[in-house]
Amino acid sequence: MAELVLVLAxxxxxxxxxxxxxxxPTTLLLAGFWxxxxxxxxxxxxxxxxxxxxxxxxxxxxxxxxxWWIAPTSLHGLLPLDRRVRVLGCCYAGAAGFVVTVLxxxxxxxxxxxxxx
Numbered sequence: 804m805a806e807l808v809l810v811l812a813x814x815x816x817x818x819x820x821x822x823x824x825x826x827x828p829t830t831l832l833l834a835g836f837w838x839x840x841x842x843x844x845x846x847x848x849x850x851x852x853x854x855x856x857x858x859x860x861x862x863x864x865x866x867x868x869x870x871w872w873i874a875p876t877s878l879h880g881l882l883p884l885d886r887r888v889r890v891l892g893c894c895y896a897g898a899a900g901f902v903v904t905v906l907x908x909x910x911x912x913x914x915x916x917x918x919x920x
Contacts, residue, residue, distance in 0.1 A: 823910065828918040835910025842907055846900020853893035860886035 823831060857875055861867035866881045882890055 820913075823913060824917070828914045831910055831917065832914035835907050835912075835914055837907070838910055839904055839907030842900050842902070842904030844900075846897050846904055849893055849900055850897035853890065853897050856886070856890045856893050857882075860890050 826834070854872065854875065857878065858867065858871070860882055861871065861878060863886075864881075864883050866878075868878070871878060876894070879887075879891065879894075
């Protein structure tokens with residue numbers, strides 16, 4: 804089942820890329836720029852809030868290791884159950900913002916490539 808979802812996702816991504824190719828480079832550049840801005844507006848505050856909440860949650864139960872910021876996702880198993888939803892919600896929101904930012908950057912890069920070619 805996972806393979807079918809992966810194949811469908813790849814087909815959808817290729818179809819979306821073909822649809823983007825049909826847009827004028829200026830339109831694609833503006834769409835990519837604003838998509839990048841929206842992704843950063845969502846991802847940066849959510850990522851900062853995630854790190855803040857993770858620090859607070861692990862400090863409250865004395866489970867915060869030294870250099871916790873190097874691999875914070877490895878500490879999710881140490882989270883108290885009552886704080887898990889809040890911390891992981893911020894984590895997923897930050898990750899979604901990152902994905903939107905990358906998609907916007909791909910749109911800008913595609914617009915620049917089309918404008919040069």
